[in-house]
Amino acid sequence: xxxxxxxxxxxxxxxxxxxxxxxxxxxxxxxxxxxxxxxxxxxxxxxxxxxxxxxxxxxxxxxxxxxxxxxxxxxxxxxxxxxxxxxxxxxxxxxxxxxxxxxxxxxxxxxxxxxxxxxxxxxxxxxxxxxxxxxxxxxxxxxxxxxxxxxxxxxxxxxxxxxxxxxxxxxxxxxxxxxxxxxxxxxxxxxxxxxxxxxxxxxxxxxxxxxxxxxxxxxxxxxxxxxxxxxxxxxxxxxxxxxxxxxxxxxxxxxxxxxxxxxxxxxxxxxxxxxxxxxxxxxxxxxxxxxxxxxxxxxxxxxxxxxxxxxxxxxx
Numbered sequence: 001x002x003x004x005x006x007x008x009x010x011x012x013x014x015x016x017x018x019x020x021x022x023x024x025x026x027x028x029x030x031x032x033x034x035x036x037x038x039x040x041x042x043x044x045x046x047x048x049x050x051x052x053x054x055x056x057x058x059x060x061x062x063x064x065x066x067x068x069x070x071x072x073x074x075x076x077x078x079x080x081x082x083x084x085x086x087x088x089x090x091x092x093x094x095x096x097x098x099x100x101x102x103x104x105x106x107x108x109x110x111x112x113x114x115x116x117x118x119x120x121x122x123x124x125x126x127x128x129x130x131x132x133x134x135x136x137x138x139x140x141x142x143x144x145x146x147x148x149x150x151x152x153x154x155x156x157x158x159x160x161x162x163x164x165x166x167x168x169x170x171x172x173x174x175x176x177x178x179x180x181x182x183x184x185x186x187x188x189x190x191x192x193x194x195x196x197x198x199x200x201x202x203x204x205x206x207x208x209x210x211x212x213x214x215x216x217x218x219x220x221x222x223x224x225x226x227x228x229x230x231x232x233x234x235x236x237x238x239x240x241x242x243x244x245x246x247x248x249x250x251x252x253x254x255x256x257x258x259x260x261x262x263x264x265x266x267x268x269x270x271x272x273x274x275x276x277x278x279x280x281x282x283x284x285x286x287x288x289x290x291x292x293x294x295x296x297x298x299x300x301x302x303x304x305x306x307x308x309x310x311x312x313x314x315x316x
Contacts, residue, residue, distance in 0.1 A: 013135075018095040020088045020132035023080070025095050031131060038125040039112025043172030045128075046070040049266045050089065050107040055099045056305040057107070059229050060086050063266075064109075066229070070168045071111055078111055079128055085109065086311045092134035106137035106267065112171070139268040140189060145294075148274030148286045149263075151203070153252055154179040154191035158201040158224045166202075166226045176204040190263065192255065192276070195224040200250040206265035207231040210250065210258040211289050217254075220247040230264040230297075237296050243289065260287030262294075270294045 019031035039045035048067045051058050064082045071078050080088070089107050090099070098105035109132050116125025140149065156179040159166065164175065176193075183191035183204070192208060195201045200219050202208055207228045209218045216238050221227050238245045255261060259282045261273035270293055272286030281287075286294075 017133070017135060018092065020092040020095070020134075022130060023084075023088070025091065033112065033129060033131075034115045036115045036118075037112050037129060038114065038116050038122065039110070039129070039171050041116075041118070042113075042120055043170060043174075044074070044076075044120075044122060044125070045110065045112040045171040046074065046076065046169055047108060047110045047171060048169060050109065051266050051269075051301070052089075052093060052098060052103075052105050052107065052305075053301045054101050054305040055093070055103050056310075057086070057089060057093075058301050058304060059233070060089070060311075062229050066169065067109060067111070070170065073165065073168045074113075074170070075122070076111065076113060076128060078130060080130060083311055085130070085132075088130075088132050089134070090310060092132045096134045098134055104136070105134050108133040108135075110171070137267050139265075140271060144189070145271055146286070148272040148281070148284075149189050150275035150278070151190045151192055151273050152183050152186060152188040153255070153277055154182060154193045154204075156182065156191075156193065158193040158195045160196050161222075161224050166224050167221075169226065180204040194252065198251065199223050200252065200255065201225055203263050203265075206263035206268050206271075208250075209234065209262050209264065210255065211260035211287060212254070212258055214244065214289075216243050216245040216289070217248055217250060218245075219250055223249065228265060230266055230269065233300065234264050234270065234293060234297065237300060238293060241292070241296060255281075258282070260290050262286075262290045270297050 013028050017028040018025045019028055021031050048063045050063045064085050068082055093099050112129045113122055113125045114128040159175045179191040179193050190203050192203055193201045201223045202225045219225055235245050255276045256279050261281050263271050272290045273281055274284050
């Protein structure tokens with residue numbers, strides 16, 4: 001990780017953290033996965049990244065449902081119900097002091113295939129492990145949200161949908177990691193990936209939007225993207241604000257001609273792009289429509305927190 005981008009950091013987990021693991025809260029130093037777990041051996045598992053605002057999980061049902069859909073695609077039986085997973089997230093939040101009205105946090109829910117014999121067959125593994133981390137996250141420095149980020153178009157092609165379906169949030173992110181690593185080594189914090197047809201797909205961990213002549217554009221799901229929950233929220237907010245919003249195929253040069261570009265994701269939220277392949281986007285800063293959407297998004301997630309209901313049976 002480049003210190004030029006992120007600064008000096010302590011990369012160890014906070015020692016006081018409690019991890020929700022298979023229904024029990026355990027200290028972080030006791031939260032262990034077997035070396036024979038197929039999630040570790042083969043990346044055989046699924047995950048979700050989720051945010052909470054003011055002590056309430058944003059789009060909880062949508063995230064949990066997507067987790068179960070990803071598991072279903074892998075024929076991975078999650079040993080808990082959707083309601084139990086939602087309750088577990090709140091229990092993890094409460095155990096780590098994130099339930100107050102002024103508390104925000106980031107949740108990572110992971111399901112592994114479980115312990116098994118050596119060999120790739122999922123039939124040789126049993127007893128999936130589910131664990132939940134409730135912590136904080138800073139995807140990029142605050143200054144980057146104010147000034148925008150420079151990005152580069154990656155030389156690594158986005159996985160073909162018939163090889164690694166992007167709708168499955170699996171534990172195998174090597175395609176994204178290779179593009180991210182290459183970008184950082186060339187001095188960029190993020191990369192934009194093209195699909196096998198040469199169309200813009202997404203960033204390594206975020207969806208992409210561009211603005212051209214007042215129209216908001218984003219690649220369709222057929223471009224090999226994750227159908228992001230933040231992406232869907234931004235599309236809905238933009239249309240409610242009267243901004244024409246379309247899903248369309250985008251080529252590399254469209255990025256060079258864009259008036260504005262921004263990325264969206266649960267961790268990153270909304271962040272503007274000021275430069276692509278060392279070419280300025282618009283006036284080289286965060287565009288006015290991007291800023292409007294950033295403000296609208298923050299208001300939306302916090303107003304949604306006010307009305308969010310706790311899952312039944314949760315005591316915090």
